[in-house]
Amino acid sequence: MNLPNKLTVLRVCLVPVFVVFMLWDVLGENSKWLAVTIFIGASITDWLDGYLARKNNLVTDFGKFMDPIADKLLVCSALICLVEKGALAAWVVIIIIGREFIISGFRLVASDKGVVIAASYWGKFKTVSQMLLVILMIVDLGGVFDTVEQVLLWVAVILTVVSLVDYLWKNRSVLAGEM
Numbered sequence: 001m002n003l004p005n006k007l008t009v010l011r012v013c014l015v016p017v018f019v020v021f022m023l024w025d026v027l028g029e030n031s032k033w034l035a036v037t038i039f040i041g042a043s044i045t046d047w048l049d050g051y052l053a054r055k056n057n058l059v060t061d062f063g064k065f066m067d068p069i070a071d072k073l074l075v076c077s078a079l080i081c082l083v084e085k086g087a088l089a090a091w092v093v094i095i096i097i098g099r100e101f102i103i104s105g106f107r108l109v110a111s112d113k114g115v116v117i118a119a120s121y122w123g124k125f126k127t128v129s130q131m132l133l134v135i136l137m138i139v140d141l142g143g144v145f146d147t148v149e150q151v152l153l154w155v156a157v158i159l160t161v162v163s164l165v166d167y168l169w170k171n172r173s174v175l176a177g178e179m
Helices: 003-023 030-055 061-084 090-112 121-139 145-171
Strands: none
Touching: 003 030, 003 061, 030 061, 030 121, 061 090, 061 121, 090 145, 121 145
16 A cells, blocks of 8 residues: 555544544543644645655555545534534535535446546635534634634635535536537
8 A cells, every 4th residue: 555545544544543533522622622733734645645645656456445535524523513513504514515525426327337537626626625624613713703604604615615516517528428
């Protein structure tokens, strides 16, 4: 297993550890700081594994399959934890997770037809906005940051919908059965 794939596996393994520190005050106030540190570290591996795989020609089928799953697992777990803590409205998480299910299903259909649907820039912007939102919501600095969180929340929701429409539109021939 190459280094990018190991980073992807590490990201998956960090999710339950992150959830423990998010949901239980194992270390009191320090739990949230450890949770956000784990989340940031795992988020960095998302960028790093892709960079290393492309730079060193280490792109594998395992990486193509597991990297998006690891990302979804990390972000969706964080969002669900924020709903559990009463910090985030469930409708936001439903939109985000719904989009992920639709795109994953769509990719499976495309794969059956021999079509690989690569990540778009809209999808990358969506992921970054969601990760930044999660970080700000975990640290919960209050004051002006509450306004920044609200703006970022709407940016994340809008980019989630835009990236979904973009994927479907660019690959509408797959939906129409023209492949």
